[in-house]
Amino acid sequence: MVNTMEFKVDGMSCSGCSSRLEKSLGEIPGLTAVTASHETGAVRVTTSDVALPRSAVETVIEETGFDVVRG
Numbered sequence: 001m002v003n004t005m006e007f008k009v010d011g012m013s014c015s016g017c018s019s020r021l022e023k024s025l026g027e028i029p030g031l032t033a034v035t036a037s038h039e040t041g042a043v044r045v046t047t048s049d050v051a052l053p054r055s056a057v058e059t060v061i062e063e064t065g066f067d068v069v070r071g
Contacts, residue, residue: 002032003047005054008069009061012038017066024064025057041069 012018018036021043025034030050036043045057058068 001049005045007043009041009043009066010069011066012041014038021064021066024060028060
């Protein structure tokens with residue numbers, strides 16, 4: 001089962017920011033794809049056959065130095 005989650009993220013101001021966030025998120029076991037765009041402030045992650053809580057991804061985003069926009 002493929003599961004895709006999207007996040008709105010503040011603080012990505014350049015392609016280096018996007019790349020850094022993609023690298024950090026890519027270290028989460030079970031993720032099959034990660035895309036971060038500084039232009040839109042959007043992050044999309046895809047898992048396959050893994051029950052990954054949304055909060056786990058949000059924690060990595062915040063630990064990397066960015067803010068998750070909630071609500």
